[in-house]
Amino acid sequence: MRTITLSNGKAVEVECLSCALTNGYIEPDGGVVVETEYFHAHQDVAYPIKGLIILASKRHIKCFDELTAEERMDYINILSKIRGAQRKVLGIEHVYYFYNEDTTHHFHTWMVPRYEWMYKFGRSVESVRPVLPHTKNESNNEENMKEVMEAISTLAEELNK
């Protein structure tokens, strides 16, 4: 078991954070954005970037080649659907996708929107690493959090209609 401190300051003991989230043991702030048979999408509000979505498998696996044929189809379909919703309701022009197999959690893809303000942290993907702690430390204000939470609702509404 590991102790994980959530964005609301609450500490929880879990075996795997992804399992805890996808099984509903922990409710992500802002709630579930969309859920399929094999995947679960939410925003990690510890990184308050509007429209940033984490798409996690429900099964505790780590590597891409562990996905079954059904899970692969479900993954690409829901990933594309979320991407479309980010464009349609949030006007997000570009998204960066990250997924590392050596995670301490389990299979989850980060869908990080690229915004103009991120250019001051570097070109293309090099900006992402500094942007994450920056938002954690600097964007955790009421105004930005309100925008982030509204974006979660807007996306959830679009994806569940």
Ligand SMILES: [Zn+2]
């Ligand atoms: Zn897990």
